[in-house]
Amino acid sequence: MPPMPAPMPPLFSRFSRFSRFSRSHLADASLGTAAHMLRRALWTALFSTVIGAVIAVLRGTDFWISLTYSYAIGLICWLLIDGSRLLLARWLARRHPERPEYAHGWPGWGPMAAVLLLGSPLGYLLGSTLARWFTGIDPHPGHAYTSDGYLVMLLVTLGIGATLTRIQYAKGQLAHAQAQAEAQRRQLAETQLRLLQSQLEPHMLFNTLANLRVLISLDPPRAQAMLDHLIAFLRATLKASRETGSHRLADEFDRIGDYLALMAMRMGPRLRVELDLPAELRERPVPALLLQPLVENAIRHGLEPQPEGGTIALTARREGPDLLLTVRDDGVGLGTSMSPPTTGGGFGLTQVRERLQTLYGERARFDLAPAAEGGTLSSLRLPLEP
Amino acid sequence: MTDRPTALIAEDEPLLAGHLRQELARVWPELDVVAMAADGLTALRRGLELRPQVAFLDIRMPGLSGLEVAAALAEDWPDDADAPFPLLVFVTAYDQYAVQAFERQAVDYLLKPVDAQRLARSVQRLQARLAPHPAAPVVPTGSSTANALTQAVEQLQALTRSIAAGAGQEVGHPVARLEVIQAQVGHTVHLVPVDEVLYFEAADKYLRVVTADQEHLIRLSMRELLPQLDPQRFWQVHRGTVVQARAVSRAIRDEAGRVTLQLRERPERLTVSRLYAQRFKGM
Numbered sequence: 001m002p003p004m005p006a007p008m009p010p011l012f013s014r015f016s017r018f019s020r021f022s023r024s025h026l027a028d029a030s031l032g033t034a035a036h037m038l039r040r041a042l043w044t045a046l047f048s049t050v051i052g053a054v055i056a057v058l059r060g061t062d063f064w065i066s067l068t069y070s071y072a073i074g075l076i077c078w079l080l081i082d083g084s085r086l087l088l089a090r091w092l093a094r095r096h097p098e099r100p101e102y103a104h105g106w107p108g109w110g111p112m113a114a115v116l117l118l119g120s121p122l123g124y125l126l127g128s129t130l131a132r133w134f135t136g137i138d139p140h141p142g143h144a145y146t147s148d149g150y151l152v153m154l155l156v157t158l159g160i161g162a163t164l165t166r167i168q169y170a171k172g173q174l175a176h177a178q179a180q181a182e183a184q185r186r187q188l189a190e191t192q193l194r195l196l197q198s199q200l201e202p203h204m205l206f207n208t209l210a211n212l213r214v215l216i217s218l219d220p221p222r223a224q225a226m227l228d229h230l231i232a233f234l235r236a237t238l239k240a241s242r243e244t245g246s247h248r249l250a251d252e253f254d255r256i257g258d259y260l261a262l263m264a265m266r267m268g269p270r271l272r273v274e275l276d277l278p279a280e281l282r283e284r285p286v287p288a289l290l291l292q293p294l295v296e297n298a299i300r301h302g303l304e305p306q307p308e309g310g311t312i313a314l315t316a317r318r319e320g321p322d323l324l325l326t327v328r329d330d331g332v333g334l335g336t337s338m339s340p341p342t343t344g345g346g347f348g349l350t351q352v353r354e355r356l357q358t359l360y361g362e363r364a365r366f367d368l369a370p371a372a373e374g375g376t377l378s379s380l381r382l383p384l385e386p
Numbered sequence: 387m388t389d390r391p392t393a394l395i396a397e398d399e400p401l402l403a404g405h406l407r408q409e410l411a412r413v414w415p416e417l418d419v420v421a422m423a424a425d426g427l428t429a430l431r432r433g434l435e436l437r438p439q440v441a442f443l444d445i446r447m448p449g450l451s452g453l454e455v456a457a458a459l460a461e462d463w464p465d466d467a468d469a470p471f472p473l474l475v476f477v478t479a480y481d482q483y484a485v486q487a488f489e490r491q492a493v494d495y496l497l498k499p500v501d502a503q504r505l506a507r508s509v510q511r512l513q514a515r516l517a518p519h520p521a522a523p524v525v526p527t528g529s530s531t532a533n534a535l536t537q538a539v540e541q542l543q544a545l546t547r548s549i550a551a552g553a554g555q556e557v558g559h560p561v562a563r564l565e566v567i568q569a570q571v572g573h574t575v576h577l578v579p580v581d582e583v584l585y586f587e588a589a590d591k592y593l594r595v596v597t598a599d600q601e602h603l604i605r606l607s608m609r610e611l612l613p614q615l616d617p618q619r620f621w622q623v624h625r626g627t628v629v630q631a632r633a634v635s636r637a638i639r640d641e642a643g644r645v646t647l648q649l650r651e652r653p654e655r656l657t658v659s660r661l662y663a664q665r666f667k668g669m
Contacts, residue, residue: 203446203481206498207479209499210479210498211401213499214401265401266401268399268400305449306448
């Protein structure tokens, strides 16, 4: 009986040179192609050697003839099955760029079953014909294609093919999972960077420093107090951008208080501040600096553009099982109904929504609406017991 | 009194306004600060009233930005006045694109906090430009006013263009174009295709939307409207007027250089401010 090594893996470098397949989303699949292909060719060769040797020993046939059969069948099966897998996957990836498994070289179990069922007997037939032609020796004269032995060897080829395909599949899954995890890490890093950028907005920082510089000569004790506010605010901002931890509601009000003290130094009597935090809510944990983008928006879009300035009010209240936080200003108000909703509040509000969604899912709510007395009211509702 | 140079300071942050005034008093004691304005609209009003020789304009202010104040001053500055158009110094803490534009257009600017040495250099330049040139031939005041104004207008046009271009790079996604105007009257909302609008005119906190046979009021500012219009089709001709180009039949220039527009489907004439007059030239 001829040996039955079987196929496997990828890349078949010639296919990756076909320019019509070189789409950008395939880039990571063809990356490292050469190294992967070499490794799989070596595995196929190793398999073929072992199976050739085992058969030579078991059946007492000549070692080199056994090895030739084993190599010919093994490598041809590999070319057929793996080549078809790649071609299929790339063709599918072009038609369905949204399916990542195609881009990772996996066409799915359905097409792969067909490839295995057709590729194994065809590879066996071609391989043994090639080996017979090459060695001039037929180890099973007369009945090679009709015997039960042939069927057994075919099933063995199929089994090995299926096993190695399964391994390939698992590897593809792993690569896909890794790529996803990597994309998530990138996104998180980007969000943190944008959070930091939005909170350390250079205009705010430089204007604050310009005011501080003037205040140092006018009123040193007040300048010192302002510097302390700035330090506390910067420290909290950096901390919140690194870790998405939580702190006490009292801390949240203190940090917002730092920010508002700095803004009050800049805006003078144009800015009036009201903070209302009931004593029993002071120790409740809240996501750090969750309110900051809302306060910043209220000042930047509500009060700063208004020549006479106005009042910003922060409140915390218990409502049933929920904690209700509100930021209200009596500034210029939201854009009229004419302006399209494309603005959506920009990054600050998106970030508030995303944080609430991640931390509390459907149990938290965020609303931005015109306030009854003019201006804008943003309200956050989160569960008291996280 | 006529000997002392005059200035206006427009700055919304009181500490910084006070500081600039103090520093100016040290490096330029003769300078008479005739007005302090804490917002753009006040700055414009006081500027036109008092006609100072120098204006220090903060970029970010409530009401109107420093650039908008400068543009509005240039539009409304009287031609026949004895007072020439003020020398402008822009003041900013951090405005990347504005600073780049100031450098390109050689417009004077100061960075906050204002540094004494830098302010002294700026003051020297201002003094040199205010000083009468003894060698220069005596020219009628009207023409020198017109020259200063023309120069300022050209600078402001270039500034506005380059700052708009810079800010454009910053905006991640373009604002959607407006297709239909929704104007509410009582409980009815009228839908007016933008294409039918002949011109928009600012009226206090509203905009007048004028078509061939109707007009509506909407609550939107010119600043909010402009990015939503196709600039190829809708031309700004005054800070309070945007006209659809194909609605204009002719532009007429009078002997004083003022341009007015005649419309195809409306009897009224629209005034083009000197900031936008260059748009109407023969091809």
